[in-house]
Amino acid sequence: MVSFELIILGSSSTLPTSKRFPTAHLLKVDERFFLIDCGEGVQMQLRKFGFNPGRIHHIFVSHLHGDHVYGLFGLLSTMGMMGRKVPLNLYGPSRLKEMMAQHFSFFGSLPFPLDFHSPSSDTSIPIYEDEKVTVTPIPLKHRILTYGYLFREKKKELNVRKDLVENYGIGIADVVRIKQGEDFITSNGSLIPNRRLTLPPYHQRSYAYISDTVFDPDLAGVLKNVDLLFHEATFSNNDKKLAAETMHSTSGQAATLAKMAGIKKLLIGHFSSRYKDHGVLEEEAREVFPYTDGVNDGEIYSVPLERVSTE
Numbered sequence: 001m002v003s004f005e006l007i008i009l010g011s012s013s014t015l016p017t018s019k020r021f022p023t024a025h026l027l028k029v030d031e032r033f034f035l036i037d038c039g040e041g042v043q044m045q046l047r048k049f050g051f052n053p054g055r056i057h058h059i060f061v062s063h064l065h066g067d068h069v070y071g072l073f074g075l076l077s078t079m080g081m082m083g084r085k086v087p088l089n090l091y092g093p094s095r096l097k098e099m100m101a102q103h104f105s106f107f108g109s110l111p112f113p114l115d116f117h118s119p120s121s122d123t124s125i126p127i128y129e130d131e132k133v134t135v136t137p138i139p140l141k142h143r144i145l146t147y148g149y150l151f152r153e154k155k156k157e158l159n160v161r162k163d164l165v166e167n168y169g170i171g172i173a174d175v176v177r178i179k180q181g182e183d184f185i186t187s188n189g190s191l192i193p194n195r196r197l198t199l200p201p202y203h204q205r206s207y208a209y210i211s212d213t214v215f216d217p218d219l220a221g222v223l224k225n226v227d228l229l230f231h232e233a234t235f236s237n238n239d240k241k242l243a244a245e246t247m248h249s250t251s252g253q254a255a256t257l258a259k260m261a262g263i264k265k266l267l268i269g270h271f272s273s274r275y276k277d278h279g280v281l282e283e284e285a286r287e288v289f290p291y292t293d294g295v296n297d298g299e300i301y302s303v304p305l306e307r308v309s310t311e
């Protein structure tokens, strides 16, 4: 079974605590590892939770605030020390390249190429695409240029019912067409609808990463029906004013957006270190959207592969 798993590597905001590293997520889709943001200590977290940094080929950066990028420098250096030769792709605001160039001017360049990719002005265009997954940037509203990212599986081929292939004597060329969604016409001219010849299709699993931002109800459209949404909840509802001043969100606001978008599951994190117990933030969110979890470092969230009913 093809996996679609999110691993929480860090769940704090600016100040790390003894239990929480700054924000970093790892999304595993069928043996692809996408690292999303790179808080300080990300390479230690990868080691701790059993992931080889050498398997990461794509790193997505939301914005150039320290709690989202300080981990990049150590991680890239380690990749070089481990003998990496293949290119590493970095996605994010265009100044990411300039930031890395400054770093390399002090510490020397890497023994492998870095390929930089920035979202174009048309953010409906995927920033990454392969045969299984697309990644689309989502412009956010923070103090500097910031992007969230939407990871979505591509449509899978339909599974053709073997018993009917034999019954109707369907040839290979026709099986290929049926897998793409076409109907079948028998030798005596009767039409067999595709729906009857195939198993219900798999739904396209999705994960959206939204950090950091003010509450933005306009995001409900792009987040519609996603399986798993991570939305920052730096502050409690009581600190709504502080959230607005620093251009962050509260737990209640994250949950409101989740409800508006009709998503399946909400994860909140990027907690301010001022809260000793994030349970309060979780409760506030659940009052609005019950399917909410406050995340902890090391947790894994899987999205199951399910068939959708076509009836």
Ligand SMILES: [Zn+2]
Binding pocket: 013, 014, 065, 067, 068, 212, 270
């Ligand atoms: Zn942050």
